[in-house]
Amino acid sequence: MGDSSSPAEARWRQLNTRRRRPLEWLAERVIFAVSLSAIVMVFLIFLFVAKESLPVFTGGVDSALVQPVRPVEDFDRLSRAELQAYLGLSDAEFARKDDETLRLLMEVKAEAQDEIPAEFREDKDARLNTAQWRYLLLPYQWTGYDAPAFIWQPISLIHKYNIVPLFIGSLKATLVALVFAVPLSVAAAIYVSQLAHPRLKEWLKPAIEMLAGIPSVVAGFFALIVMATVLEAPISAVAGWLGLPSSRLNALVAGLALGFAIIPVVFSIAEDALTSVPRSYVQGALALGASKWKAAWQIVLPAALPGVFAAVILGFGRAIGETMIVLMASGNASIVSWNIFDSTRTITATIAAELAEAVFGGHHYRMLFMLGTLLFIVTFASNFLADLVIHRLKARLEGRA
Amino acid sequence: MTPRASLREAGFRRAGVDHASLLGGGVTLAATAGILAILIVILAVIVVNGAPSLSWRFITTSTARDMFDPDKAGVFPMLVGTSARVILMTLFVVPVGVITAIYLSEYARAASPLTRIIRGAVNNLAGVPSIVFGLFGLGFFIGFIGGTLDELAQGPAAEPRWGKPGILWASLTLAVMTLPVVIVATEESLRAIAPGLREASLALGATKFETVTRVVLPQALPGILTGGILAVSRAAGEVAPILFTGAAYYMATLPGSLTDQFMDLGYHVFVLSTQSPNIDQTKPILFATVLVLLLLTFSLNFVAILIRARIRRSQRAAH
Numbered sequence: 001m002g003d004s005s006s007p008a009e010a011r012w013r014q015l016n017t018r019r020r021r022p023l024e025w026l027a028e029r030v031i032f033a034v035s036l037s038a039i040v041m042v043f044l045i046f047l048f049v050a051k052e053s054l055p056v057f058t059g060g061v062d063s064a065l066v067q068p069v070r071p072v073e074d075f076d077r078l079s080r081a082e083l084q085a086y087l088g089l090s091d092a093e094f095a096r097k098d099d100e101t102l103r104l105l106m107e108v109k110a111e112a113q114d115e116i117p118a119e120f121r122e123d124k125d126a127r128l129n130t131a132q133w134r135y136l137l138l139p140y141q142w143t144g145y146d147a148p149a150f151i152w153q154p155i156s157l158i159h160k161y162n163i164v165p166l167f168i169g170s171l172k173a174t175l176v177a178l179v180f181a182v183p184l185s186v187a188a189a190i191y192v193s194q195l196a197h198p199r200l201k202e203w204l205k206p207a208i209e210m211l212a213g214i215p216s217v218v219a220g221f222f223a224l225i226v227m228a229t230v231l232e233a234p235i236s237a238v239a240g241w242l243g244l245p246s247s248r249l250n251a252l253v254a255g256l257a258l259g260f261a262i263i264p265v266v267f268s269i270a271e272d273a274l275t276s277v278p279r280s281y282v283q284g285a286l287a288l289g290a291s292k293w294k295a296a297w298q299i300v301l302p303a304a305l306p307g308v309f310a311a312v313i314l315g316f317g318r319a320i321g322e323t324m325i326v327l328m329a330s331g332n333a334s335i336v337s338w339n340i341f342d343s344t345r346t347i348t349a350t351i352a353a354e355l356a357e358a359v360f361g362g363h364h365y366r367m368l369f370m371l372g373t374l375l376f377i378v379t380f381a382s383n384f385l386a387d388l389v390i391h392r393l394k395a396r397l398e399g400r401a
Numbered sequence: 402m403t404p405r406a407s408l409r410e411a412g413f414r415r416a417g418v419d420h421a422s423l424l425g426g427g428v429t430l431a432a433t434a435g436i437l438a439i440l441i442v443i444l445a446v447i448v449v450n451g452a453p454s455l456s457w458r459f460i461t462t463s464t465a466r467d468m469f470d471p472d473k474a475g476v477f478p479m480l481v482g483t484s485a486r487v488i489l490m491t492l493f494v495v496p497v498g499v500i501t502a503i504y505l506s507e508y509a510r511a512a513s514p515l516t517r518i519i520r521g522a523v524n525n526l527a528g529v530p531s532i533v534f535g536l537f538g539l540g541f542f543i544g545f546i547g548g549t550l551d552e553l554a555q556g557p558a559a560e561p562r563w564g565k566p567g568i569l570w571a572s573l574t575l576a577v578m579t580l581p582v583v584i585v586a587t588e589e590s591l592r593a594i595a596p597g598l599r600e601a602s603l604a605l606g607a608t609k610f611e612t613v614t615r616v617v618l619p620q621a622l623p624g625i626l627t628g629g630i631l632a633v634s635r636a637a638g639e640v641a642p643i644l645f646t647g648a649a650y651y652m653a654t655l656p657g658s659l660t661d662q663f664m665d666l667g668y669h670v671f672v673l674s675t676q677s678p679n680i681d682q683t684k685p686i687l688f689a690t691v692l693v694l695l696l697l698t699f700s701l702n703f704v705a706i707l708i709r710a711r712i713r714r715s716q717r718a719a720h
Contacts, residue, residue, distance in 0.1 A: 215638020321530025
């Protein structure tokens with residue numbers, strides 16, 4: 001049109017251009033930046049837990065009892081790098097210490113080596129770096145043992161760091177929890193989502209989810225003080241009948257209490273998956289004369305099965321990462337045994353019980369962070385898998401894929 | 402053949418005479434009842450055993466030194482410690498969680514890869530084991546941030562002030578842990594707001610930002626409140642993340658600054674159950690302490706569930 005000075009047109013343009021508001025623009029940028037916090041946090045968690053355990057993975061940890069000693073007179077003959085490696089200090093710690101302190105540390109180290117009792121000094125295992133992967137994963141015949149064994153015994157003079165007993169302990173308690181909680185939760189989810197009267201459902205769902213409001217330390221307390229006492233006689237009777245040893249605190253008691261903790265998780269996810277199956281599936285089945293139960297069992301459950309599977313995976317992730325319940329109720333003996341009546345020690349309980357005693361930055365400390373890293377990876381993978389399954393299922397049920 | 406007969410032939414029976422259906426319904430009903438029974442038994446045992454020892458004196462006494470003595474023990478310092486750490490946590494987690502939820506519900510395009518990554522991160526954060534949060538708090542907040550602060554403030558050799566366990570680090574660790582709780586609850590309440598409200602605001606000439614802050618947010622307040630309460634209730638009972646980041650076995654005084662350690666209700670339950678020299682003598686106060694902790698977390702949970710049920714009803718009405 002050319003005539004850009006027409007008042008009507010200027011008004012039109014004004015209405016069409018966005019009003020520039022720098023403050024709002026800034027605020028919206030801030031909102032965006034803050035929304036990335038969850039990503040940043042997941043990243044930082046992995047970074048900082050893995051960082052402390054990195055030397056274990058790269059072979060930079062030496063946990064041998066007897067180590068070559070350099071006398072303090074060698075102080076000037078050692079290069080700075082040699083000195084740092086000899087004293088086992090991190091860069092930051094090393095930079096922070098003056099020569100006087102470093103000399104003192106050398107003296108302390110030499111004295112500590114002097115104080116090792118002679119019989120241990122002569123031990124064939126005294127010069128082994130027990131933090132190597134072959135000692136972490138494979139059985140080894142330690143001095144005093146009749147056969148190669150998986151031993152986690154970090155607080156002995158010769159540090160034994162085999163993680164197999166801890167993995168078996170974690171898996172054992174988790175499996176007990178799943179076997180107990182999954183059928184119960186899935187059955188309840190079927191009832192609540194498909195069979196219960198809508199009014200009853202509105203009341204049942206939050207009631208079951210109340211179970212999630214019980215803190216894990218309270219579930220652990222309940223298992224330790226109440227359940228272990230009540231179950232002691234029946235468990236020893238059953239174990240005796242089967243010819244198995246048993247103890248008061250064991251994988252069964254801990255696993256049952258773990259089950260309490262994962263019931264609300266499994267129930268919630270499974271119920272959600274069952275509810276997301278379109279009503280038309282059920283209506284079609286009912287119209288063909290199926291009973292409500294048949295529609296639920298033969299139509300809805302198969303359609304929602306991936307969601308139920310995801311619920312089980314999330315339950316697994318929650319159970320294997322649960323700490324206070326197993327710390328209090330499992331008995332904490334790190335033995336290799338698949339007997340559920342035996343006392344058992346899990347990965348999480350080991351970290352919780354031992355980190356306070358571990359020397360900051362020492363091999364025990366790094367080993368516990370390594371366990372934390374493995375735990376993070378396991379739960380990350382199970383979460384990721386469950387997420388993927390649920391996402392696919394919803395897309396399919398809503399006809400998007 | 403009548404239609405009904407042919408249906409019957411095809412394997413369908415009339416509801417009511419079908420034994421499989423009766424059995425299925427019965428088993429699933431029993432499972433539901435079983436779960437409720439577990440909940441009720443746990444609560445009943447704790448209330449019955451804890452209530453007799455619960456007294457005003459028990460709650461307001463701070464003779465923590467006699468923590469195993471039923472006649473002298475009190476949980477006042479633990480109540481103060483737990484309350485302080487959850488209040489401090491709320492200050493960090495609520496703003497960050499609410500802003501993230503606003504972005505996800507109001508600004509983000511649902512299908513964009515970034516939105517999916519954020520959602521994935523939130524889900525993953527919710528699944529990280531609590532003990533790993535403890536390790537993270539120790540490595541990141543105490544070791545890295547605290548250590549750096551110490552170095553900046555006083556130079557290398559001095560006694561650490563920030564680089565050791567304290568209530569600030571425990572609260573921050575818990576804030577990271579409860580971030581998903583706040584995000585999910587807030588987002589749910591933002592979604593419950595009728596789209597027409599936003600459209601009306603935009604049609605009247607308000608900018609997107611004005612719509613979000615003056616129309617959407619006030620409507621979402623109950624949901625934000627729910628998220629905050631759920632986070633507090635979850636954090637109040639957590640012990641594993643604070644084992645290495647701030648909880649103390651015994652403190653002679655109440656925490657006076659952000660860098661002090663604190664006594665904690667949940668940790669105290671752990672201490673009483675596992676370290677008591679005479680568990681039978683300690684049992685009454687142990688049950689009473691558990692009851693105090695449960696009253697705290699359950700009453701909060703209950704309020705959150707009530708608010709949430711109301712939001713869900715209004716959501717159904719809006720759509």
